Amino acid sequence: MTDAALDTVLGKAVALLRAFRVDDTVLPLAELVRRTGLSKGTVHRIAGDLVEHRLLDKTPHGYRLSGGLFELGMRAAAERTLLELAMPFLQDLYERTHETVHLGIQDGTEVVYVAKIGGHRQARSPSRTGGRMPMHCTAIGKVLLAHADEEVRDGVLGGELERRTPHTVVAPGLLRRQLSKVLETGVAYEREESTPGLLCVAAPVLDPDGHTVLAAVSVTGPVGRFRPEPHATAVRAAAAALGSTLSRRRR
Amino acid sequence: MTDAALDTVLGKAVALLRAFRVDDTVLPLAELVRRTGLSKGTVHRIAGDLVEHRLLDKTPHGYRLSGGLFELGMRAAAERTLLELAMPFLQDLYERTHETVHLGIQDGTEVVYVAKIGGHRQARSPSRTGGRMPMHCTAIGKVLLAHADEEVRDGVLGGELERRTPHTVVAPGLLRRQLSKVLETGVAYEREESTPGLLCVAAPVLDPDGHTVLAAVSVTGPVGRFRPEPHATAVRAAAAALGSTLSRRRR
DNA sequence: GACAGCGTACCGGTGAGTGGAACGCGAGCG
DNA sequence: CGCTCGCGTTCCACTCACCGGTACGCTGTC
Known part of the structure; x- marks a missing residue:
């Protein structure tokens, strides 16, 4: 079930977003690492970037898909x-x-x-x-x-x-x-x-x-x-x- | 109104997605170039990558935000x-x-x-x-x-x-x-x-x-x-x- | 037929991105 | 209580993915 190429920043970022399954609300860093198979450092950095770009929110318990993503999705x-x-x-x-x-x-x-x-x-x-x-x-x-x-x-x-x-x-x-x-x-x-x-x-x-x-x-x-x-x-x-x-x- | 940093791939990709305003349906490459201020080559490549990752659709008239993005957004x-x-x-x-x-x-x-x-x-x-x-x-x-x-x-x-x-x-x-x-x-x-x-x-x-x-x-x-x-x-x-x-x- | 605007393709230099290693912290456990 | 494990974070030197300029082909328009 692993999809697209993980050899590009973008691919990794998308993989991170896609790591959220339908009923996940908040996922801790470690879980993202497990699901994507990426290295801890990489996930940390990319998730941080995604937060800056308002596609993820950072909570005390981990990350979650943000309202910015909701807005974007509704423009499809x-x-x-x-x-x-x-x-x-x-x-x-x-x-x-x-x-x-x-x-x-x-x-x-x-x-x-x-x-x-x-x-x-x-x-x-x-x-x-x-x-x-x-x-x-x-x-x-x-x-x-x-x-x-x-x-x-x-x-x-x-x-x-x-x-x-x-x-x-x-x-x-x-x-x-x-x-x-x-x-x-x-x-x-x-x-x-x-x-x-x-x-x-x-x-x-x-x-x-x-x-x-x-x-x-x-x-x-x-x-x-x-x-x-x-x-x-x-x-x-x-x-x-x-x-x-x-x-x-x-x- | 230009937002986040464009000096990273991810930033550019997000900028591309955000270039779609609420009532845009399909935007041609050239328009994306205009709105983001990125170079033609770059937009071409990144948009292509986004299509591969199913965040954009490519149509004869240009690109549009894809159903994959809709799905993702609904998971926020x-x-x-x-x-x-x-x-x-x-x-x-x-x-x-x-x-x-x-x-x-x-x-x-x-x-x-x-x-x-x-x-x-x-x-x-x-x-x-x-x-x-x-x-x-x-x-x-x-x-x-x-x-x-x-x-x-x-x-x-x-x-x-x-x-x-x-x-x-x-x-x-x-x-x-x-x-x-x-x-x-x-x-x-x-x-x-x-x-x-x-x-x-x-x-x-x-x-x-x-x-x-x-x-x-x-x-x-x-x-x-x-x-x-x-x-x-x-x-x-x-x-x-x-x-x-x-x-x-x-x- | 010249031209303009668009999408596509190519390429060499370089800095953004990489993942491993190391650290501090708190929780659980013997 | 001390040990250990898992987690989040930070750091760093290597390298390859990414960049943008240039060039090409196509399609309309004047």
Whole structure:
């Protein structure tokens, strides 16, 4: 899982930033040394530089990603415009369902969540804005996968399908059948396949011209009170509306 | 306005990233050269490196901040936890008012917006998640300023108060009186002081123990249909509830 | 067809960056 | 109590990554 070249200052700096995993808040120097494999002196200096450049904060217990990085991240063009245009639709969808609403895009063989909104009673899901999940075991992932390039689809289906719960679909044949059903019906379901106790419906945000997926929208709720099927049309409608807004904006 | 040292690779790289202003989407190489003052060769190389490290995307028309940066930014500890904990309250507030809801924190002498949610009919405001505004002419800013350290308050009031609209309060005396009223009443108002046509109410998110401001919440709407006063109690309630949640979480 | 602006590529000198070693400190433990 | 271990910090001499000037090719525009 070690990524890019560490032989340049920049590479090391990025590695340092990337050493922070999604639920880390503050990491001590030593931990950074361990994760990056860099020498103590180097980490000390680079982390210091990053603090000066306001990408890291130094706390008594170690370093943490700073608000400057948050600001910078929110300027990322694609994600931000998608987020801003989508917000009203997600908002409507939330109001209609009062369940957790997600907006996700594809990146490589994974899903990246661009937005997550929910109320007080929201289902405890491990997803986070800016977080990642595998495609094969989430509703959003299945939607994206169903509409993805054949290459990506084969890549995912060909690789090892991680079994995250007893319900995770790991048989490529079954999954493939689910995906073609997604294309027919316009919605994908997930039933405790990524996280025990969670159910989910998702629909694609399509570019009406190019027939490509831009993103996917979903509604998630807990086993018990929540049934995904009744929300299918609402999710599909929200996603479709967002799709036409996006393509209108594009010209 | 040129910030940190450009004599190190890292400084240059950060300068390149920071060269993207809030509403830039894609910047050509030449523009980056202009903004950073670096030599063409250097920009070319560093931008290329940043692309390899997935902090920039290269498009036919130039470079843009990439999704990787978005992901990284969403891991910034303080902002993310604040955002996640606040979301349900903001959501409630939006549902109650159906107007644009903001969550902002103080950074130096400015406001940084951590969240902005709104529906289809939202007021056209220049604010953006991750964006900045001056403190003296926004409702959130006034709230934060009123509760800020004396040092900060004096700094802002002592400096030049930018006149953004004809309604902007630039008289330090008047502003100071407004601020003490904020402390009395628990809400701040803005009436077309930052943007023509916009009205706003904001309330502080206080740490009940330390009596320090953690953030501020606001509701914004357009002149005409929107009157801020009726929403004062709702905003105050939402902010207070968020405050006690935050401090409960802290221990 | 000349020109201007852009993106790309190349290169030799040099100082920024390197990581190992050494230090002080506090916590945990026998 | 003294020992030790892990952590953060500082220092330093070597060296190679980085620099910016120069040169090239391409694409529009007047």
